[in-house]
Amino acid sequence: MKKIxxxxxxxxxxxxxxxxxxxxxxxxxxxxxAQEAEQxxxxxxxxxxxxxxxxxxxxxxxxxxxxxxxxxxxxxEGSSVVFTKLLLNDEVNVPFTTDGNQLVVxxxxxxxxxxxxxxxxxxTTREANFKVYADIMNADGVSVPLSIETNEVxxxxxxxxxxxxxxxxxxxxxxxxxxxxxGDPTPMEANGDGTYSCIIELKEGSEWFCxxxxxxxxxxxxASLFRxxxxxxxxxxxxxxxxxTSGNSFCAEIPADGKYKxxxxxxxxxxxxxxxxxxxxYAGDSxxxxxxxxxxxxxxxxxxxxxxQPDNANTWGFKLxxxxxxxxxxxxxxxxxxxxxxxxxxxxxxEPSGFYQLTVNTDNNTYSIFAISQMSLIxxxxxxxxxxxxxxxxxxxxxxxxxxxxxxxxxxxxxxxANHDWTLSWGGSLEEMTSQNGANxxxxxxxxxxxxxxxxxxxxxxxxxxx
Numbered sequence: 419m420k421k422i423x424x425x426x427x428x429x430x431x432x433x434x435x436x437x438x439x440x441x442x443x444x445x446x447x448x449x450x451x452a453q454e455a456e457q458x459x460x461x462x463x464x465x466x467x468x469x470x471x472x473x474x475x476x477x478x479x480x481x482x483x484x485x486x487x488x489x490x491x492x493x494x495e496g497s498s499v500v501f502t503k504l505l506l507n508d509e510v511n512v513p514f515t516t517d518g519n520q521l522v523v524x525x526x527x528x529x530x531x532x533x534x535x536x537x538x539x540x541x542t543t544r545e546a547n548f549k550v551y552a553d554i555m556n557a558d559g560v561s562v563p564l565s566i567e568t569n570e571v572x573x574x575x576x577x578x579x580x581x582x583x584x585x586x587x588x589x590x591x592x593x594x595x596x597x598x599x600x601g602d603p604t605p606m607e608a609n610g611d612g613t614y615s616c617i618i619e620l621k622e623g624s625e626w627f628c629x630x631x632x633x634x635x636x637x638x639x640x641a642s643l644f645r646x647x648x649x650x651x652x653x654x655x656x657x658x659x660x661x662x663t664s665g666n667s668f669c670a671e672i673p674a675d676g677k678y679k680x681x682x683x684x685x686x687x688x689x690x691x692x693x694x695x696x697x698x699x700y701a702g703d704s705x706x707x708x709x710x711x712x713x714x715x716x717x718x719x720x721x722x723x724x725x726x727q728p729d730n731a732n733t734w735g736f737k738l739x740x741x742x743x744x745x746x747x748x749x750x751x752x753x754x755x756x757x758x759x760x761x762x763x764x765x766x767x768x769e770p771s772g773f774y775q776l777t778v779n780t781d782n783n784t785y786s787i788f789a790i791s792q793m794s795l796i797x798x799x800x801x802x803x804x805x806x807x808x809x810x811x812x813x814x815x816x817x818x819x820x821x822x823x824x825x826x827x828x829x830x831x832x833x834x835x836a837n838h839d840w841t842l843s844w845g846g847s848l849e850e851m852t853s854q855n856g857a858n859x860x861x862x863x864x865x866x867x868x869x870x871x872x873x874x875x876x877x878x879x880x881x882x883x884x885x
Contacts, residue, residue: 467484468484469482471573471574471576472574473576474578475579479524481523483520484504484528484548485504485550487499487519493554494556496556501514501551503550506546514527528575529578532577533657538687539580539657539686540577540685540686543574543576544574545574548570552568553565553566581662586631586684589631591616591627592627592629592630593668601635603635606629612683612685613681614681617677617680619678623672626650627669644689645659645661651668652669657687657688676746679691679693679781698721701738703733703734704725711877712776715854718778718779719780721873722874723773724774725774725776726771735751737764738765738785749762751765752783758778773789774790775788793834793835795827796808796834796835797858799829799830800830802830804830819871821870821871822870824868829862832858834851843856848882852876853878854875868882869883
């Protein structure tokens with residue numbers, strides 16, 4: 419059968435199809451029909467940017483043409499094209515209509531897509547990347563299973579300007595916690611990255627709140643607060659209402675007494691809140707469902723423990739608790755990969771059983787693990803190596819849940835490091851080993867048995883016994 423390039427002229431003729439912005443969900447499981455073998459591999463399409471720059475504020479009611487569909491390879495004669503998806507930054511679907519071979523987007527749909535992709539309403543210009551997906555229709559109107567994915571084009575998109583309250587330097591929490599007292603609101607501390615946070619202690623129940631810029635506090639102006647898009651919005655994160663006179667307030671559903679952290683990004687017009695604690699505790703199969711600490715390091719909780727890959731017969735994963743008991747809120751598995759959620763089920767890793775650095779972020783409800791396959795002693799006391807170039811490897815003892823080894827040492831200093839690398843190393847004191855720039859350890863010449871449990875920062879324990 420004759421093969422041709424499908425050029426824009428053919429596309430224009432074939433545009434009897436209607437605009438479409440739905441995902442083509444069955445690409446991975448295509449239907450089969452007699453046309454598939456004749457059509458060949460249809461997977462390459464070409465688009466060009468219809469404009470190099472777009473200012474959303476300048477888009478009229480008709481919308482703006484973003485891309486031109488140019489051609490598709492290996493299409494059989496008489497076929498036509500149906501656009502199925504306009505994708506922003508490989509993640510966000512942008513609704514569109516068509517005008518000839520052009521894909522046209524409205525100001526509101528483009529603004530919403532940019533907002534979702536960048537999690538921001540900031541007034542700025544960004545390099546936004548677009549690509550197009552399409553289906554091929556045979557002359558008899560039957561869609562074939564193989565579809566077009568085009569190249570990517572970059573367009574500078576400028577978002578709309580926002581009210582000036584986002585430009586202020588000081589912000590406050592105001593709500594039930596402080597009696598809705600705009601004269602004495604709760605200050606939010608600058609985090610150094612353009613965001614502001616406060617930590618407050620709340621009782622179980624509903625907490626209504628808003629956020630106030632400095633100018634609103636100075637003027638006692640209730641009409642100039644950061645407000646919710648819907649009154650009583652219980653979302654734990656999202657965007658502020660652009661109508662600062664809306665009068666809407668947020669409502670946090672507090673599941674249990676405790677501390678909670680509220681954070682805003684005035685530039686992005688976003689907010690979030692979550693439970694806050696200085697410690698988390700790991701409870702799982704490897705510690706008999708006891709409570710092993712994770713220490714706060716920056717905005718995250720970090721601990722070092724053996725984690726089993728669950729088999730749902732003898733091992734069941736793990737959970738994270740906010741204190742060393744089952745009485746208060748617990749984090750379990752969230753809906754997405756590597757996510758956590760209050761009162762979720764057991765967290766189950768897909769990686770092999772092993773020793774890991776466990777890192778948890780309760781601000782965005784995620785966790786990650788980093789495999790530690792080796793611990794070793796290193797320093798001038800190791801083999802008398804003043805250049806710190808020799809490792810004495812320790813072996814993990816599953817019964818003791820400790821890294822162990824017996825070695826002859828020389829007079830000098832040493833530390834413990836992971837994976838023969840300096841990314842993670844421990845020092846300090848035997849009872850309070852820390853990976854946060856811990857001091858070198860000193861030792862006299864002799865033979866010693868070492869047993870190391872990293873646990874968490876400041877609570878690692880190294881036992882050294884003379885032999």
